[in-house]
Amino acid sequence: xxxxxxxxxxxxxxxxxxxxxxxxxxxxxxxxxxxxxxxxxxxxxxxxxxxxxxxxxxxxxxxxxxxxxxxxxxxxxxxxxxxxxxxxxxxxxxxxxxxxxxxxxxxxxxxxxxxxxxxxxxxxxxxxxxxxxxxxxxxxxxxxxxxxxxxxxxxxxxxxxxxxxxxxxxxxxxxxxxxxxxxxxxxxxxxxxxxxxxxxxxxxxxxxxxxxxxxxxxxxxxxxxxxxxxxxxxxxxxxxxxxxxxxxxxxxxxxxxxxxxxxxxxxxxxxxxxxxxxxxxxxxxxxxxxxxxxxxxxxxxxxxxxxxxxxxxxxxxxxxxxxxxxxxxxxxxxxxxxxxxxxxxxxxxxxxxxxxxxxxxxxxxxxxxxxxxxxxxxxxxxxxxxxxxxxxxxxxxxxxxxxxxxxxxxxxxxxxxxxxxxxxxxxxxxxxxxxxxxxxxxxxxxxxxxxxxxxxxxxxxxxxxxx
Amino acid sequence: xxxxxxxxxxxxxxxxxxxxxxxxxxxxxxxxxxxxxxxxxxxxxxxxxxxxxxxxxxxxxxxxxxxxxxxxxxxxxxxxxxxxxxxxxxxxxxxxxxxxxxxxxxxxxxxxxxxxxxxxxxxxxxxxxxxxxxxxxxxxxxxxxxxxxxxxxxxxxxxxxxxxxxxxxxxxxxxxxxxxxxxxxxxxxxxxxxxxxxxxxxxxxxxxxxxxxxxxxxxxxxxxxxxxxxxxxxxxxxxxxxxxxxxxxxxxxxxxxxxxxxxxxxxxxxxxxxxxxxxxxxxxxxxxxxxxxxxxxxxxxxxxxxxxxxxxxxxxxxxxxxxxxxxxxxxxxxxxxxxxxxxxxxxxxxxxxxxxxxxxxxxxxxxxxxxxxxxxxxxxxxxxxxxxxxxxxxxxxxxxxxxxxxxxxxxxxxxxxxxxxxxxxxxxxxxxxxxxxxxxxxxxxxxxxxxxxxxxxxxxxxxxxxxxxxxxxxxxxxxxxxxxxx
Numbered sequence: 036x037x038x039x040x041x042x043x044x045x046x047x048x049x050x051x052x053x054x055x056x057x058x059x060x061x062x063x064x065x066x067x068x069x070x071x072x073x074x075x076x077x078x079x080x081x082x083x084x085x086x087x088x089x090x091x092x093x094x095x096x097x098x099x100x101x102x103x104x105x106x107x108x109x110x111x112x113x114x115x116x117x118x119x120x121x122x123x124x125x126x127x128x129x130x131x132x133x134x135x136x137x138x139x140x141x142x143x144x145x146x147x148x149x150x151x152x153x154x155x156x157x158x159x160x161x162x163x164x165x166x167x168x169x170x171x172x173x174x175x176x177x178x179x180x181x182x183x184x185x186x187x188x189x190x191x192x193x194x195x196x197x198x199x200x201x202x203x204x205x206x207x208x209x210x211x212x213x214x215x216x217x218x219x220x221x222x223x224x225x226x227x228x229x230x231x232x233x234x235x236x237x238x239x240x241x242x243x244x245x246x247x248x249x250x251x252x253x254x255x256x257x258x259x260x261x262x263x264x265x266x267x268x269x270x271x272x273x274x275x276x277x278x279x280x281x282x283x284x285x286x287x288x289x290x291x292x293x294x295x296x297x298x299x300x301x302x303x304x305x306x307x308x309x310x311x312x313x314x315x316x317x318x319x320x321x322x323x324x325x326x327x328x329x330x331x332x333x334x335x336x337x338x339x340x341x342x343x344x345x346x347x348x349x350x351x352x353x354x355x356x357x358x359x360x361x362x363x364x365x366x367x368x369x370x371x372x373x374x375x376x377x378x379x380x381x382x383x384x385x386x387x388x389x390x391x392x393x394x395x396x397x398x399x400x401x402x403x404x405x406x407x408x409x410x411x412x413x414x415x416x417x418x419x420x421x422x423x424x425x426x427x428x429x430x431x432x433x434x435x436x437x438x439x440x441x442x443x444x445x446x447x448x449x450x451x452x453x454x455x456x457x458x459x460x461x462x463x464x465x466x467x468x469x470x471x472x473x474x475x476x477x478x479x480x481x482x483x484x485x486x487x488x489x490x491x492x493x494x495x496x497x498x499x500x501x502x
Numbered sequence: 503x504x505x506x507x508x509x510x511x512x513x514x515x516x517x518x519x520x521x522x523x524x525x526x527x528x529x530x531x532x533x534x535x536x537x538x539x540x541x542x543x544x545x546x547x548x549x550x551x552x553x554x555x556x557x558x559x560x561x562x563x564x565x566x567x568x569x570x571x572x573x574x575x576x577x578x579x580x581x582x583x584x585x586x587x588x589x590x591x592x593x594x595x596x597x598x599x600x601x602x603x604x605x606x607x608x609x610x611x612x613x614x615x616x617x618x619x620x621x622x623x624x625x626x627x628x629x630x631x632x633x634x635x636x637x638x639x640x641x642x643x644x645x646x647x648x649x650x651x652x653x654x655x656x657x658x659x660x661x662x663x664x665x666x667x668x669x670x671x672x673x674x675x676x677x678x679x680x681x682x683x684x685x686x687x688x689x690x691x692x693x694x695x696x697x698x699x700x701x702x703x704x705x706x707x708x709x710x711x712x713x714x715x716x717x718x719x720x721x722x723x724x725x726x727x728x729x730x731x732x733x734x735x736x737x738x739x740x741x742x743x744x745x746x747x748x749x750x751x752x753x754x755x756x757x758x759x760x761x762x763x764x765x766x767x768x769x770x771x772x773x774x775x776x777x778x779x780x781x782x783x784x785x786x787x788x789x790x791x792x793x794x795x796x797x798x799x800x801x802x803x804x805x806x807x808x809x810x811x812x813x814x815x816x817x818x819x820x821x822x823x824x825x826x827x828x829x830x831x832x833x834x835x836x837x838x839x840x841x842x843x844x845x846x847x848x849x850x851x852x853x854x855x856x857x858x859x860x861x862x863x864x865x866x867x868x869x870x871x872x873x874x875x876x877x878x879x880x881x882x883x884x885x886x887x888x889x890x891x892x893x894x895x896x897x898x899x900x901x902x903x904x905x906x907x908x909x910x911x912x913x914x915x916x917x918x919x920x921x922x923x924x925x926x927x928x929x930x931x932x933x934x935x936x937x938x939x940x941x942x943x944x945x946x947x948x949x950x951x952x953x954x955x956x957x958x959x960x961x962x963x964x965x966x967x968x969x970x971x972x973x974x975x976x977x978x979x980x981x982x983x984x985x986x987x988x
Binding site: 078080081083100103107112239 | 570573574575576577578579580591596597598599600601603604605606608609610740
């Protein structure tokens with residue numbers, strides 16, 4: 036992921052120049068609309084079109100509307116391919132409530148079928164039944180039983196309400212991201228329980244220019260009279276205010292966002308825990324602050340709203356994922372505590388260390404010295420496994436990482452991609468095959484660094500370093 | 503293009519420009535009648551009655567090593583242009599494509615070519631066309647219908663006089679007193695006093711250019727002549743905010759706020775170079791700070807690189823700034839010339855990255871080219887001579903080193919050595935036709951010619967122009983092809 040986000044912001048800004056001439060039905064300053072799959076190269080260049088095949092013989096074959104013939108690219112300098120027509124499997128196909136993380140960076144959501152000292156058995160949300168060497172597993176997080184992804188995207192502006200001053204809209208969609216210069220972007224969601232809102236925030240502004248209204252009923256303007264919580268973000272800090280009908284907004288305090296490298300892109304996670312009356316903010320998976328609302332959980336609405344409050348700098352919002360859950364099982368609030376032994380984090384936040392021997396009859400068997408603890412799975416929040424020897428094997432250009440709608444990412448050697456099926460072989464999952472439509476993105480050249488390209492369609496003369 | 507012309511263009515800033523590059527704490531406010539206000543942190547810095555909204559895009563990355571092709575939707579690819587055929591299909595080689603790619607030109611907006619900017623000092627003439635095209639070359643001849651120019655890019659071109667706005671004869675370039683940078687040697691680094699503590703850095707040298715990624719200062723005694731032309735290229739990332747000291751004797755930055763309590767220094771001029779405006783301040787010990795007048799340049803907000811050309815005259819107490827060949831502003835210091843040294847200092851005052859290259863300093867003859875009269879006022883030809891005088895009439899010919907101009911019932915001959923500029927009478931040839939050419943070609947000299955592209959091969963680019971008909975250009979003299987799809 037990394038530097039390519041900044042590259043895309045650069046592409047956006049470069050494309051804005053064309054927009055003044057080309058775009059006729061888009062907001063002022065927005066780039067012309069694009070459609071189709073996106074083939075992005077490591078050097079920042081990119082082409083849209085329809086990907087028709089991917090395999091070692093054909094390369095990555097793209098039908099670009101400007102090209103007379105389909106183009107076959109070798110994958111050696113590809114960054115990623117983003118698919119326009121990705122579709123998640125029906126919700127009923129989703130199984131289980133576990134979030135599996137692996138030492139090679141892969142992540143899978145699904146059901147835990149079996150676990151012993153050799154192997155982990157799971158059924159992934161994208162439909163595959165997988166057997167994985169235990170040594171490859173980094174952690175298992177048990178999500179709330181009612182955990183449900185209610186929005187993942189963006190894939191377009193459908194369902195979003197866009198508004199601004201004098202009826203002008205300054206938010207637009209392009210290539211899996213929203214870009215906003217001013218005005219609001221809101222959406223009704225079914226946020227009646229506790230929820231988690233995640234998104235990537237990319238901005239060059241060194242001042243607060245993005246407001247996020249959480250669990251609001253007003254999606255066409257920022258409304259401090261709505262019962263809810265409102266964040267104001269810069270790339271360095273976030274302020275939380277409690278909004279309540281008939282009462283002035285209450286400043287709940289400001290958190291510094293962990294961003295030592297002054298990155299332009301941050302992954303923001305907000306856990307709103309209705310039961311506890313807490314709001315937890317994470318930046319790049321590190322907790323920035325946890326607020327406790329001693330007056331009780333104020334939010335009563337069900338939607339979210341973004342507003343660029345101006346100043347001229349655009350913001351980019353991408354990888355939005357909104358999930359709801361019940362109970363006290365906040366997903367992944369705590370960073371992984373990696374030690375050389377296995378550990379279990381309990382629902383009451385106690386932790387025990389030892390060796391996970393097995394998972395059987397709904398219980399985790401943890402060996403601590405001479406003791407065997409059989410812990411009902413309902414009491415377990417997270418299992419963290421001791422790391423094994425790391426493989427340093429280089430990965431070729433056809434070693435790809437597939438990103439699934441509804442979450443999860445799996446790396447494997449791509450054998451073939453066609454309109455229906457993707458197949459390949461993973462070092463930890465073995466032979467893999469899944470429906471093409473479940474993929475939203477495929478990343479290539481996993482070992483190659485992603486630089487920060489220039490803010491224009493020319494090579495960066497400064498050697499990158501923005502993200 | 504001159505300032506008056508530039509000012510008469512519609513204001514193009516707005517959300518687009520703001521979105522592109524505007525500084526965090528700064529704001530630009532458009533007033534009625536094209537007035538513009540620059541505000542910073544809510545404080546009004548100045549109101550500029552004139553603005554420069556358009557600048558030709560003449561500067562290309564000097565480090566480009568591959569061609570690139572750009573499409574209307576923002577897509578682009580690196581690679582190499584192989585050819586453009588008569589059917590207007592573009593053959594493109596991409597390093598990862600298994601076969602050359604053929605693109606239709608329908609939605610191609612631009613092709614950048616890996617040909618570095620080159621300045622040919624052997625040309626004695628610059629011709630400006632009525633459609634803002636321009637060419638450099640050596641003047642060969644002129645008759646009632648045409649001017650013949652010998653160019654390095656396309657050989658001899660016969661230019662229709664109806665398409666010409668002006669012809670400027672440039673005196674032979676003087677040897678440069680400084681050309682560089684070639685290394686850090688001879689330069690004195692300094693800490694930018696504008697930097698927040700801990701945020702200052704140093705200029706570095708790489709590949710023929712200075713780079714500053716943080717606030718930083720670098721200075722040198724470059725032996726500035728009393729009348730000087732100072733040219734350089736700037737590329738920036740983020741907000742541009744530089745101070746360039748001219749005719750300074752101090753190689754260390756001068757903190758303006760505390761200049762009275764700091765070490766002594768001789769007077770100098772501080773050119774304030776920002777993303778959206780330029781300003782000049784004479785800086786002298788014991789003199790209050792003052793501005794000679796700022797000028798808003800919103801056109802720069804749509805750029806991240808520009809060619810700067812400064813002209814300085816001690817005798818006339820004058821400084822003039824041209825950006826990308828456009829005269830942005832002339833400053834006259836009513837209190838005399840403040841500069842007391844012969845050095846220059848480049849201070850990056852921002853955390854944004856800046857690249858400085860192609861610094862050339864030459865003696866200058868002190869004469870700025872005068873803008874041509876507006877089209878409606880060019881009812882006859884006119885010439886300007888070296889002594890500043892102007893003759894109005896009808897140019898009959900240029901041959902054998904002499905220009906013949908008919909003035910009423912008589913003719914007058916002028917030695918070309920005395921001639922500085924010709925402003926041609928405006929002809930009603932249909933400006934729309936002149937301006938609606940489908941391809942603009944940016945030459946490595948910085949000039950633009952437009953027309954219909956007939957073909958491109960590695961050996962020749964064939965262009966049909968309303969100004970000179972069909973001509974073959976050396977592809978190595980071309981930096982960019984811009985396609986219009988109106």
